[in-house]
Structure formats: structure tokens, C-alpha cells
Amino acid sequence: MASITLAKGINTGLRAAMEADPKVVLMGEDIGKLGGVFRVTDGLQKDFGEHRVIDTPLAESGIIGTAIGMALRGYRPVCEIQFDGFVYPAFDQIVSQLAKMRARALGAVTLPVVVRIPVGGGIGAVEHHSESNEAYFAHTAGLRVVCCSDPVDAHFMIQQAIASDDPVIFYEPKRRYWEKADLPEGLTLGDAMPLHRAKVVREGEHVTLAVYGPMVKTCLEAAAAAAEEEHSLEVVDLRSLSPLDVDTLAASVEKTGRLVVVHEASTFVGMGAEVAARISERCFYSLEAPVLRVGGFNVPYPASKLEEEFLPDLDRVLDAVDRSLAY
Amino acid sequence: MTDSAVGRGEAVSTVDGGPELIQLLTPAGERTHHPEYSRYVEHLDADDLRGLLRDLTLVRRVDTEATALQRQGELGIWASLLGQEAAQVGSGRALAPQDYAFPTYREHGVAWCRGVDPLNLLGLFRGVNHGGWDPDEKNFHLYTIVIGAQTLHATGYAMGIQRDGAVGTGDPSRDAAVIAYFGDGATAQGDVNEAFVFAAVQNAPVVFFCQNNQWAISEPNDRQTRIPLYRRAAGFGFPGVRVDGNDVLAVYAVTKAALESARSGNGPTFVEAFTYRMGAHTTSDDPTRYRVAAEVDIWKERDPIVRLRNHLLAQGLVDDAFFEALQAESDQLAAHVRQGCLALPDPDPLSMFDHVFVDEHPLLQQERREFASYRESFLDGGES
DSSP: OEEEEEHHHHHHHHHHHHHOTTTTTEEEEOOSSSSTTTOOTTTTHHHOTTTEEEEEESSSHHHHHHHHHHTTTOHHHHEEEESSSSGGHHHIIIIIIIITTTHHHTOOOOOOOOOEEEEOOOSSTTTTTTTOHHHHTTTTTEEEEOOSSHHHHHHHHHHHHOOOOOOEEEEEEEEGGGGGEOOTTTTGGGGGGOTTTEEEEOSSSEEEEETTTTTTHHHHHHHHHHHHTTTOOEEOOOEEEEEHHHHHHHHHHHHHHHEEEEEEESSSSSSSHHHHHHHHHHHHHTTSSOEEEEOOOOSOOOOOGHHHSSSHHHHHHHHHHHHHHOO | OGGGGGSSSSOOOOOTOOOOOOBBOOOOOOOOTTTTTTTTTTTHHHHHHHHHHHHHHHHHHHHHHHHHHHHTTTTSSOOTTTOOOOHHHHHHTTTOOEEEEESSSSHHHHHHHOOOOOHHHHHHTTTTTTTTOOOOHHOOOOOOOTHHHHHHHHHHHHHHHTTTOSSSSOOOOTTTEEEEEEEEEGGGGGGHHHHHHHHHHHHHHEEEEEOSOOOOOOOGGGOOOOOOOOGGGHHTOOOEEEEETTOOHHHHOOOOOOOOHHTTTTTOEEEEEEEOOOOSSTEEEEEEESOHHHHHHHHHHHHHHHHEEEEEHHTOOOOHHHHHHHHHHHHHHHHHHHHHHOOOOOGGHHHHTSSSSSSHHHHHHHHHHHHHHHHHHHHHHHHH
């Protein structure tokens, strides 16, 4: 078994996709010789050439807009947005063009574009480098939005996203880029879980934690700590934010009767709100407590000296678990 | 802001287009020689020239009919091309079949040249769809309403052509180019400027075709630029030319040259077609609030159709029989547009769920099912 980091898992996934389909091209800032600021595209330009790994001008709208044009010509562009906070200049191209063009064309065009976005905080960065903006895109019809959390999953999810004929916003938890896991030998894309399925990553009986991206690790640690106090937590990695796998989550909540949703993004109109609404509708008679949310506060992402206060951590997760159990 | 605070320096939009305006037909319809561009129209024979007059006449007729349909409540809105027929037909007829056009929402004349049924343009304006044609069928992309967004799509498409090895091979049936349409107002957009940067550094086979119709709704050129627009290209590193947009021959020649340059691997060209929006921005606009009638009168003297007609009359290439036949064809086309418009079916409410995804997901399917059964509950109630 080979041990890989999350960054390497995506890197090897990109490589596999490029080897499998000559129409796959990568576009982004500094993704060529540098290999991207997080080295996710390391070595790919050297092996696939400048025509397939394109160092673009520093213009995010331009990246997505030209990727749309390339997709219309039959290519499968994978765009890298350097940091979450830099996606906003591309907002119109993603929301008004990429997401809507197929419906506008009554199905006559297909836009297999992947937009990779390193997401979230916890790396001590300056402003605009730590944001969690998934709710904007999950709110947009016509986009698929996923968020990986571990190296093996990421390796296959990126390949599934590239194979998707629909546009995919692909979030990568940047503070987990260096986390390692073993990639089992012989495991193939065909064995991988479908892209839009949620995964129970730890089974438990008392409370369900619904979580994705960087907070999955935090929640697993919280579950381990809770176990010492005889609290059995089930951790569900949502993986896909749009569409949401409500079935898997509902099955868990019907078993535990309690749900806490955890994410880095501000809770106000965040993914947790949608999850809470869906689960309240589906599991009303199974719920022993209201669905609780743990997330960022409704303030601009603070300066990095304060980010540990802003970001949910193990203790805030367990505090919510205690509040849920108190009902 | 006082008037003295804007529009300083040279006039950005002199009424006559300035000394660098490329022209092959004077407003009176006399042929002039241009050392660089005359050769691009030399092959046009009498049939070709009559064909251009036919195009100009028919697209204006479609436009007139659509405006009437809006006034009668059959279209929600219409964006008229009145006055810009030559810019659109001249450039549209310069395209090779394998070239690809990315329009704004006003390129009805280009659509005509690409063979899109004018009826298909009406769906968007009638509110029955957002775009009623398959772009790949005629290599004519859907109308784009967000100003300038399509210039990036055009550039990306051109980058795809490069990667397909369909540039600079010397095979005239293989080498392809893209033309991106936009207006003077769009030149202020970030997307347009980003498209220029991407196209320049990639040396992409794209022609940026700007119809400078002098007005971005109510804002004249001097609220968008301090220099004539075609000169912007130099700063991006590719050629820019200003052509008389009401001279169909000059537009044809300049566009043909730019497309050939792109197809042969010489990268982008910026073409500024200097023209005039004779009508309102759309049927919802009231230009009397911001421009004077005398300005419109000046441009009436430069009507693109009159110009070509005078030329063909002087050359003895058209006669009464030609005009009678054209009138009949024009009437027939107008009837087709009118009848077709009235017959456009309202969409099935459930069709809004179609085509959002290639691979529909369960939540969307669930919404469709629930909405269908909600609607059916009313039908049941009515029958009982």
C-alpha cells in the first residue's frame, strides 16, 4: 500500500484522468512549472505539455469563461482557482454561464467543466485565503458541488468529477492537503463510491454528525473523545453538497434521533440550514432534539490570530453534542 | 461631474469615423479603392452583390416585423438591429462554414447569414425559451445577454480549435476561426478585456467584432472610452481596424481579412465596425430622453441599404423585376415570422425541469414529481 497525501491523491487522480482522455485539459494560475501554489498539479505540465496544462493569465473570470468555450469545442477543462476567496471575479461566468447554458440551449450543449477550489481556513493565511463559499454554488441550479475530505476519496472523486458531463465545483480542504492515508493497491475507479453519495465514516448510536471537507477529521476526533464518555457518535461525510444525499443521512438520523451539522462556513444560510430543513421534514418523528449547527460566526473571516476562535473545533462540536443530548 | 470633466482630449467618436475609417462604398454608393482591402471583394460577382442587398433587405424586414409583434404584445421585448444591417451581413457573409460565431442578443443579421430561421430567434423575446436553436447545427452560439461574457467563450472555443490542429494547416476547409460579437458598451467590461488578454497570449484564432453603434443604451462613446475603440487593440498586442459599419463591402473585406489571418495562425484582430443604432436600445427604451433627432437624421443619410442599392442601380445590376421579387420574398418572410410567432406553443410547465443536467439527480426528479402531482390535484378537482 502506498501512502499518499490528499494533494497527491488529487494529483494522481488528475494524471489518471489526463491519461484516460486526451480532451482533459488543466487551466489555472501557476499550475505549470510551479505545479500550483499547493503543488496539486506538480509535474503534469512537464508530462502533458503546455497545451494541456495551461498557465493562464491572472484573471479568474477569464479562466472559467475560456474553459466554457473549450468545453463547447469538446474539451473537458479542469480549472484551478488558486484560493477560495479568488473565485468571486468568476462568479458571473460560473453562475450565469456555466450553470445555466445547458438549460438555455434546451440540452443542445454539454459543459463538462470542473472548477477546483482549495477551501477553508486553518493555515494562518492573510485575508481572502480561508473562505468557505460552498453555499453560493450549492444554491445555484445546474452545478454539482462536492467536497473531498481524505486522500483516497479525493483521488477517485476528482476522476469522477472530470468524467461528469455536468459542471462540478470541486472543493479541496486546503489545511488537509498534507494529511496522509494509504491507497490500497488494486483499488480502481470502478470500486469507488458514487460521487454524490454520503459516506458513514464512523458508526455510532447516540448522535449523528453531518460534516464535510476539513471538518470531517475534526468530527472523527470528536467522536473518539466522546466515546471515552460513553457517547457513541455516528459521523457522516456528506461528500456531495449538491445534490445532497438525504437518504443516507436520514437513515442515520432515524437510527440516532439526533443531528448536529458541522462546517467551517458561517451558519447563517449555510449548508447546515438546508440539511436541517431537509432532515426536519424527513425525520420529524425520529428526532429527539432539534437539529443543531456548529459553524463559523456570521462575521467576515477574521485575521489569522483569531481563526482558531472562529473555526469550529473538537470542543465546540462536543458542546453541541451535549446540548443535543440534553433534550 | 461637469461636462468639462469628461470627454477631454481628442474626440473618441467623430461623426464621420475619422481618417482611418476603411470604406469601399461612399454614403452615396460610389466604389472607392482601398490599397489593402479592395482585393477581398474583387471576386464578388453581380449575383453576390445582389445577394448582399437581398440579405440586408430581408433582415431589416424581419426586424421590422419583430418590432411590430412586440408593439402588438406578441413579444415581451425586441432588440432592434435597425441601422446595423451592413455590419452584421458583411461580417456574417465573410464567415466560412467551419467558423463559429458568438453573438450578443442583437445579431439577427448574423443569424440570418448562418442559416438560423428568424423564427427561432423569437422564442427568447416571446418568453417561451432562453434560446431556441442548436448552436452546433449552424455554428452560431446562443444569444448572450450578460454584456461581453461571450467574448471569453469565443476565445476558449478558439483555443480548442488550436488544440484540434485546425489552425495554420493551409487547408481552407479545415482551418477555422471564431468571431465574437459585442458592442461599444461591452468594451468597458472586464470579460472583454480578459478575452483580449487570453486571445493575445494564446494567439487564438478569434476576431473581436465590435459594432460601435455609438450608444450603450443612453451612454455615448465618451462615457466608455478616451480613445477610439479600435486603438485599444494595440495595447493588447494585436491589430485593430475601424471599418465603416454601414458599408457592407468594407465590412465584408475587413472581416474576411481578419478571419483569414486568424485561420492561418496569426492570432486575433479587433474590428471596430463604426455604425449607428437607428432605433431604441430595445423596445423598452426611449432614446428621445438622451439623444437629439438631428443626430439620427445625419445617420439616415448613411443608411446601409440605400448605399448598396444606389451602387447597384448605378452599375445597372438591379432592375424593377429584382425589386419586385425581393418585395414579394420580403412579404413572405414577414408572414412566416408573424404566423410562426403566433403559433409558438407555450412551454409545458414541467419542461423547466428538463436539461438542467445531463445526468439528472434525485432531488431534481423529486421536485418535478411533486410539482406534477400538485398540478394534477387541480385537474382532478376540476373534473369531479
